[in-house]
Amino acid sequence: MIKNVLFVTLFAVVIAADAKKPCCGPTKFMAGNGASVGQVITDPDTNTSRSEGFFTYQYGAFDFERKMFGYNMSVTYPNGTSTLIRLIQNYAQKYQYIILDALQYCQKQQVTEPQPTNCIPNNATWQSSFRIGGAKGGSLFADSWTYKFVHPKDAVEGDIVANVFQDDCSPFSTTFIGDRFEGGRKVPLISMGGLLNLTSGIPHPEEWFTVPDFCPKEINSLTTNMARSASYLPDLEFFQLPLFF
Numbered sequence: 001m002i003k004n005v006l007f008v009t010l011f012a013v014v015i016a017a018d019a020k021k022p023c024c025g026p027t028k029f030m031a032g033n034g035a036s037v038g039q040v041i042t043d044p045d046t047n048t049s050r051s052e053g054f055f056t057y058q059y060g061a062f063d064f065e066r067k068m069f070g071y072n073m074s075v076t077y078p079n080g081t082s083t084l085i086r087l088i089q090n091y092a093q094k095y096q097y098i099i100l101d102a103l104q105y106c107q108k109q110q111v112t113e114p115q116p117t118n119c120i121p122n123n124a125t126w127q128s129s130f131r132i133g134g135a136k137g138g139s140l141f142a143d144s145w146t147y148k149f150v151h152p153k154d155a156v157e158g159d160i161v162a163n164v165f166q167d168d169c170s171p172f173s174t175t176f177i178g179d180r181f182e183g184g185r186k187v188p189l190i191s192m193g194g195l196l197n198l199t200s201g202i203p204h205p206e207e208w209f210t211v212p213d214f215c216p217k218e219i220n221s222l223t224t225n226m227a228r229s230a231s232y233l234p235d236l237e238f239f240q241l242p243l244f245f
Contacts, residue, residue: 024120027063030198033195037056056076061205070205070209086099090111090209126143129143156178156180
């Protein structure tokens with residue numbers, strides 16, 4: 001009986017030692033981040049709903065040490081229309097710039113919360129490990145994690161699955177199912193994205209973090225004629241869910 005108890009105890013210790021723990025990815029890198037997004041929009045006047053889909057792509061520099069992110073972003077709809085903008089985000093000083101270089105337009109606003117993170121949260125649940133690659137070798141091993149976003153702490157509410165490589169916790173894909181919010185209304189939402197062309201370090205940070213001379217010093221809003229010409233700017237709080245985790 002004592003031997004059985006000792007065996008069970010030892011087995012439990014081994015399992016606990018092998019249990020997966022949340023990890024953190026690289027702190028400075030260049031990368032692209034593409035996503036397909038679908039949502040259901042309800043007209044409050046007619047109480048009718050319609051589905052809507054689009055694609056987003058971001059490429060740029062992500063510096064989690066300085067809490068700075070600079071990237072080009074495109075939002076493309078199935079009808080072929082698209083929006084191209086540039087963003088510089090400084091979470092250390094709590095502001096961000098939305099820039100349209102072709103129009104010499106720049107808006108300064110409070111940064112979009114919550115701050116992006118390169119870490120799997122501590123409350124995440126490990127789901128599985130798997131291999132990516134062909135039968136002839138060159139495979140990479142990855143872990144899949146799930147956790148929840150909770151509004152209003154997060155911009156959205158729902159469940160996310162994040163897949164990361166085992167060797168350095170670099171993210172390579174995420175799936176979100178839940179809701180975003182327009183005022184007090186919930187908007188059903190699904191988003192599937194992936195990271196690509198990730199390279200370590202930021203060789204030329206000035207190209208991504210330097211604010212143009214035509215940008216305002218103070219926080220401004222869409223009130224000028226130039227701002228009205230840029231009124232098609234996307235809802236950034238919505239489109240930035242989440243950059244990584």
